[in-house]
Amino acid sequence: LRDAPRRQSDALASPSLDLTIRMRRNRKSEWARRLVRENVLTSNDLIWPMFVVDGHNTRTPVASMPGVDRLTVDQIVRDAERAARLNIPCIALFPFTEPSLRDEQGSEALNPDNLVCQAVRAIKKEFPDIGVLCDVALDPFTSHGHDGLIEDGRILNDETVAVLVKQALTQAEAGCDVIAPSDMMDGRIGAIREALDDNGFGDVQIMSYAAKYASAFYGPFRDAIGSAKTLTGDKRTYQMDSANSDEALREVELDIAEGADMVMVKPGMPYLDIVRRVKDHFAMPTFVYQVSGEYAMIAGAAANGWIDGERAMMESLVGFKRAGADGILTYFAPKAAEKIKAES
Numbered sequence: 001l002r003d004a005p006r007r008q009s010d011a012l013a014s015p016s017l018d019l020t021i022r023m024r025r026n027r028k029s030e031w032a033r034r035l036v037r038e039n040v041l042t043s044n045d046l047i048w049p050m051f052v053v054d055g056h057n058t059r060t061p062v063a064s065m066p067g068v069d070r071l072t073v074d075q076i077v078r079d080a081e082r083a084a085r086l087n088i089p090c091i092a093l094f095p096f097t098e099p100s101l102r103d104e105q106g107s108e109a110l111n112p113d114n115l116v117c118q119a120v121r122a123i124k125k126e127f128p129d130i131g132v133l134c135d136v137a138l139d140p141f142t143s144h145g146h147d148g149l150i151e152d153g154r155i156l157n158d159e160t161v162a163v164l165v166k167q168a169l170t171q172a173e174a175g176c177d178v179i180a181p182s183d184m185m186d187g188r189i190g191a192i193r194e195a196l197d198d199n200g201f202g203d204v205q206i207m208s209y210a211a212k213y214a215s216a217f218y219g220p221f222r223d224a225i226g227s228a229k230t231l232t233g234d235k236r237t238y239q240m241d242s243a244n245s246d247e248a249l250r251e252v253e254l255d256i257a258e259g260a261d262m263v264m265v266k267p268g269m270p271y272l273d274i275v276r277r278v279k280d281h282f283a284m285p286t287f288v289y290q291v292s293g294e295y296a297m298i299a300g301a302a303a304n305g306w307i308d309g310e311r312a313m314m315e316s317l318v319g320f321k322r323a324g325a326d327g328i329l330t331y332f333a334p335k336a337a338e339k340i341k342a343e344s
């Protein structure tokens with residue numbers, strides 16, 4: 001027997017769809033949402049990038065990155081302590097090099113007493129159990145702001161790799177745990193791996209910036225390290241074209257074959273599809289860099305009262321986990337870790 005068709009007036013009085021499945025049931029309360037939650041951000045997922053500058057006891061704000069400072073080495077050690085307290089596993093270091101120390105070759109990169117090496121030694125002395133990652137590329141040290149050596153307006157690949165190998169060894173000697181080449185030269189992972197192994201640094205890991213795109217989102221970082229004004233031209237002959245996806249898989253495949261222990265996709269939010277493809281394809285420890293411009297968008301909009309900064313921060317970070325990332329380099333690391341700690 002079938003019900004007599006309901007008249008429209010009845011339906012309005014007691015509207016009811018004949019649904020067996022209702023997706024909203026699992027969202028009905030906070031406990032139910034927690035129970036079915038698929039991805040969780042923890043402090044273990046975070047790598048905290050920091051900017052080192054010369055001097056003593058000083059923190060200088062980076063104007064285009066509200067809430068981020070350049071730190072003298074003593075202050076880096078204080079933030080390393082904060083990282084340890086917040087259970088953040090790893091710190092990444094980037095130097096602001098005095099303009100007088102920059103030259104065409106980026107020689108300061110090979111100075112065993114440069115800012116990055118000083119910071120590594122200082123952190124490792126006080127907090128040996130925190131991971132320290134060092135970026136390998138020449139741009140913080142070159143007068144032209146490029147990641148490699150230039151001849152007749154062209155970035156030289158193999159000559160640059162030879163210098164990057166020395167830079168990596170310099171950082172490993174200072175006590176760095178993870179070497180992270182961000183230069184996008186061909187063949188640098190293999191060359192660095194071989195040199196590390198030959199020089200007794202077999203335990204030093206390599207996290208390769210494997211799929212790194214030529215991006216407008218690096219702008220505030222270049223302010224922070226002081227290369228924005230000096231950079232001539234762009235980095236499109238070595239960093240990837242943002243329109244490409246298959247090419248990212250080839251880049252990652254090569255870096256894995258050359259010995260990368262971990263791979264990274266950069267930037268983050270506009271490239272979540274690449275994170276997912278890389279993770280699915282290679283099942284490698286896969287990282288993503290939420291870069292300076294992404295941070296600036298969220299922090300800047302929040303500072304203007306245009307978005308809820310904390311919620312946008314957490315939403316963006318769990319988005320990386322959902323896309324398949326095992327970890328995230330983010331300037332939000334201390335804030336996010338504090339929020340996670342307060343809520344646990």
Ligand code: PBG
Pocket residue numbers: 135137139147182183217218219220221222235290291292293
């Ligand atoms: C240097 C380097 C860059 C970033 C990390 N390492 C800038 C660039 O390639 O120009 C960007 C990080 C950020 O924007 O937060 N090779």
